Amino acid sequence: xxxxxxxxxxxxxxxxxxxxxxxxxxxxxxxxxxxxxxxxxxxxxxxxxxxxxxxxxxxxxxxxxxxxxxxxxxxxxxxxxxxxxxxxxxxxxxxxxxxxxxxxxxxxxxxxxxxxxxxxxxxxxxxxxxxxxxxxxxxxxx
Ligand code: HEC
Numbered sequence: 001x002x003x004x005x006x007x008x009x010x011x012x013x014x015x016x017x018x019x020x021x022x023x024x025x026x027x028x029x030x031x032x033x034x035x036x037x038x039x040x041x042x043x044x045x046x047x048x049x050x051x052x053x054x055x056x057x058x059x060x061x062x063x064x065x066x067x068x069x070x071x072x073x074x075x076x077x078x079x080x081x082x083x084x085x086x087x088x089x090x091x092x093x094x095x096x097x098x099x100x101x102x103x104x105x106x107x108x109x110x111x112x113x114x115x116x117x118x119x120x121x122x123x124x125x126x127x128x129x130x131x132x133x134x135x136x137x138x139x140x141x142x
Contacts, residue, residue, distance in 0.1 A: 056127060073116050080109045104134070
């Protein structure tokens with residue numbers, strides 16, 4: 001290949017790269033723009049949130065389980081991801097609904113961090129805060 005076609009090819013690659021990074025920089029809308037649509041209705045998503053939250057509470061009490069912090073860390077991430085998915089649900093067009101689900105996501109991420117440091121006091125208080133967030137959203141939307 002002579003140098004000219006190589007230079008043209010490089011320019012093309014760069015401009016595609018710039019266009020792509022601009023699209024990705026669009027935060028929340030980027031997932032939708034990339035074709036992301038949740039497949040679960042809110043009812044099914046809630047049944048899962050409930051199951052994972054139940055598991056987290058059981059693990060908190062299971063002090064004979066040697067892997068409980070690892071399991072809690074995993075469950076907390078699943079809960080955070082479920083909350084993340086909920087931000088793409090129809091009701092999240094309401095600012096307060098979006099606020100509740102983003103709060104749950106942040107709390108679940110904090111829980112995962114507390115599990116990684118085996119910080120039982122923070123795990124306990126975060127489980128309580130999560131419970132409050134579930135209730136606050138239900139008061140208005142369930
Ligand atoms: C951002 C708002 C929001 C948050 C936060 C939230 N929920 Fe829900 N939840 C809903 C809505 C809306 C429904 C009704 C869903 C439907 O039937 O369409 C619901 C329903 C439920 C149901 C009943 C299942 C059903 O649909 O019949 C359970 C159980 C539940 N949620 C558990 C939880 C738990 C546990 C948490 C916290 C870890 C939580 N939810 C956090 C909005 C929320």
